[in-house]
Amino acid sequence: MSIRTLRRTQWLPRPRAEVFAFFQDPANLAKLTPPWLGFHVLTPQPLEMRAGAIFDYRVNPLGFPQYWRTLIESYDAPNSFVDTQLKGPYKLWHHTHRFEDKDGGTLITDEVRYELPFQPFGELAACEIERRLDSIFAYRESAVAALFKPKGGSMKIVIA
Numbered sequence: 001m002s003i004r005t006l007r008r009t010q011w012l013p014r015p016r017a018e019v020f021a022f023f024q025d026p027a028n029l030a031k032l033t034p035p036w037l038g039f040h041v042l043t044p045q046p047l048e049m050r051a052g053a054i055f056d057y058r059v060n061p062l063g064f065p066q067y068w069r070t071l072i073e074s075y076d077a078p079n080s081f082v083d084t085q086l087k088g089p090y091k092l093w094h095h096t097h098r099f100e101d102k103d104g105g106t107l108i109t110d111e112v113r114y115e116l117p118f119q120p121f122g123e124l125a126a127c128e129i130e131r132r133l134d135s136i137f138a139y140r141e142s143a144v145a146a147l148f149k150p151k152g153g154s155m156k157i158v159i160a
Contacts, residue, residue: 003092004130006112008137012105012148019106019148020078020099024049029057031147034139037061051075054086061089061132091115108144110137 012019022028026047033039038060041047047055049072057068068088075081078099085093092115100107112133116126 003113003115004126006110006114006130006133006137008110008141010108010141010144011102012108012144013150014105014148016099016101016106017078019108022147023097023099023108024075024077024081026055032140032143033059034136037136038065042067049075049081055083059089089117091117 026043026049027041027045030039030041038058040058042056042058043054047053051072051074053072053075055070055072057070058065059068060066066089069086070083070088071086073082073084073094080096080098082094082096084095092113094113096109096111098109098111100109114133116129
């Protein structure tokens with residue numbers, strides 16, 4: 001029964017307040033989740049991010065729907081928030097989201113502490129679960145990069 005840690009960082013060329021505003025809206029989570037997970041927010045709109053808030057989701061990580069309930073354990077805009085799984089596929093899921101100014105943009109750090117269920121048998125699936133989590137976070141990073149492309153940029157001129 002080991003607690004595992006997944007840590008990812010991503011730099012975005014946008015102000016921290018703008019990036020945090022996007023991430024603090026639980027409705028935006030669907031934009032960052034791979035379609036193959038069948039993610040759907042169950043909590044009625046509007047969703048207010050704050051310490052103590054609880055959000056319900058449906059997700060299909062293994063091909064069948066699972067219910068996921070998350071508690072926002074702490075909320076410190078525009079610096080960080082922490083969500084903890086109250087009910088879901090993991091024995092433990094504790095996700096810290098940090099946002100800091102760096103090099104004229106925002107550095108996002110995600111740190112997830114998690115423990116697999118059904119021990120000791122859950123350990124047999126550990127490699128596959130880690131592969132899936134890496135895939136989910138790689139998708140998320142790609143989606144975030146596309147959503148927060150640098151404003152302006154170069155102009156292409158075609159002369160015919």
